[in-house]
Amino acid sequence: MRDLPKASDLLDWYDRHARDLPWRVPPAARLAGVAPDPYRVWMSEIMLQQTTVVAVKSYFEAFTARWPTVIDLANAADEDVMAAWAGLGYYARARNLLKCARVVTSDFDGTFPNDHDTLLTLPGIGPYTAAAIASIAFDQPETVLDGNVERVMARIFDDHTPLPKAKPVFHDYAAQLTPELRTGDYAQAVMDLGATICTPKNPACGLCPWRGSCAAWTAGTAAELPKKAQKKRKPTRFGIAYLARRVDGAWLLERRPDKGLLGGMLGWPGSDWNEAPSPAPPIRAEWKELNAEARHTFTHFHLRLKVLTALVPMDRKPDQGMFVEPGEFNRDDLPTVMRKAYDLASKG
Template identity: 75%
Template sequence: MREMAKAADLLEWYDRHARDLPWRVRPAARANGVVADPYRVWLSEIMLQQTTVAAVKSYFQTFTARWPTVQDLAAARDEDVMAAWAGLGYYARARNLLKCARVVADEHGGLFPADHATLLTLPGVGAYTAAAVSAIAFDLPEVVVDGNVERVMARLFDEHTPLPAAKPILTQHAASLTPDTRPGDYAQAVMDLGATICTPKRPACGLCPWRRNCAAWAAGTAPELPKKSPKKKKPVRLGIAYLARRVDGAMLLERRPDKGLLGGMLGWPGSEWDDAPAEAPPIRAEWKTVAGEARHTFTHFHLRLTVRTALVPMDRQPTRGEFLTRDEFSPADLPTVMRKAFDLAQGA
């Protein structure tokens, strides 16, 4: 009964304070029978992986305007989807997005499966995403645990085991509170609570609907939770990016292999990324080194790119990549690190 009361308190708060998000069916609309679109729920959850809500909103609106159904996305050209994804990062998500859309369209009749186990068989769908789609789109009582939920659970139960070791414990706590009634709204409510009230720094405990049940608030430990194990220092890798412009304004670019970092994305030909990159110019030219570096941080390392530029004649052929005209190329189609290299060259 106590857990049911906690869920009821949170749902009452959510009904009044739910965030207005472009992929969300608001609680009042759900109460009136409006059903969430599994495609929009799935698309938003893939985009939100390791990315903020603020960054995702415009991308989500662009995608759903251009590809309003999973069948539309499944029929899209790979390069168009990769270009539309540029800037969101973690590009394996975009490749799996297409694979998943095509599996749903071809093998499931364009309908997302509702159950957690079948969702897990789809490309790019892990335990969290499967639970989120099951709960939010189909209102099934799955346990949905993201970073916001972990923080809320650590404080609610005053759990001091550091992450990531605490994940199973926090998931058990979350499971103990997940209701059979309105589980989709409840899942979104916990995430909203973590995003707006139970924030990483300076949680607004005075506004929290769970304050009277929060063990960390009672103990005065809320601001220091969740505990986290020390992070390993990221190594630094070096690289060279070659920006060749033809006299007619066309730029030399290459599409990276499907597997690996920035897989399937357009980028500047360059060297390997390591401790001492070897020169690897893609075309014979008088290369000039741009002052400064294009710096970018990936999940596991920091990258520092030296940028070299050259102007080449019309008849000179590259050994790698191809020239794209002004009409064929837009800097906005580049992943962030490649756009940084372009901006550095433009600034010079």
């Protein structure tokens, strides 16, 4: 019977090759007694949901510089946090970030709870995030399973069950390998292994500390795993974005409802993203349709927005939205799809 991989082998590898990440306490410092900041661990885990490490780094550094503690974040204005989040996507995370910070501040005196079950009661924290925080921040023996770990487990056990059906099975595999000691470092080590060695394409099996215990390496199937169920084709939705600029340079914007896509974000007035009849323009003007569309892909659909522009006089009042003065308007405060519409309008 094949021996299971040893956590000690992976930890030895991690001690030498851990990635340098702004939210991470390096293994040498951790072994010397430096404890991770639960706030920074939580922040990074929320930002990393469905987003790459490369994309998250600058946002994480900006957020923690501006709001260095959970209490600072809890006291921040909603619109400031939403603006700072703009471009990172999946905006429900930003709304839950604020809700969670305020619950931790009001109900836990600004200190994150250190157990999985209590963490699960906080806004925006699901089973994976609770396990990651409990493990990385508090060294609790929790099983952490993200996409990198799923890939490692599929290959170590040469399991061809397709995702997402395989998730409970892979969780059981990961639980078997999780040690009682140094669980925070171990959780980060197995994620690093998936991110840098056991990669989706062309895994560097020759450098892997677990190669000798990897069933897929023995079988020659590592590059095929994990198997994934065939994805459904994404539908395409259509809409309109009205970009009105006043003669003094102010732009007509609206804040979207808290619920739904881009909830709480500033954006251009426009239609719902479906086949419903187009709404009336937000202000009386001579509207011109651009030849190009603003196109964007969300998790479950593609979006194509017709962009209409207009220049309006100073005394014209909008029926919808509000004018943002030139000195207060910042393109980077807009979500990505709204930036795309703005960029098209700016080119004329």
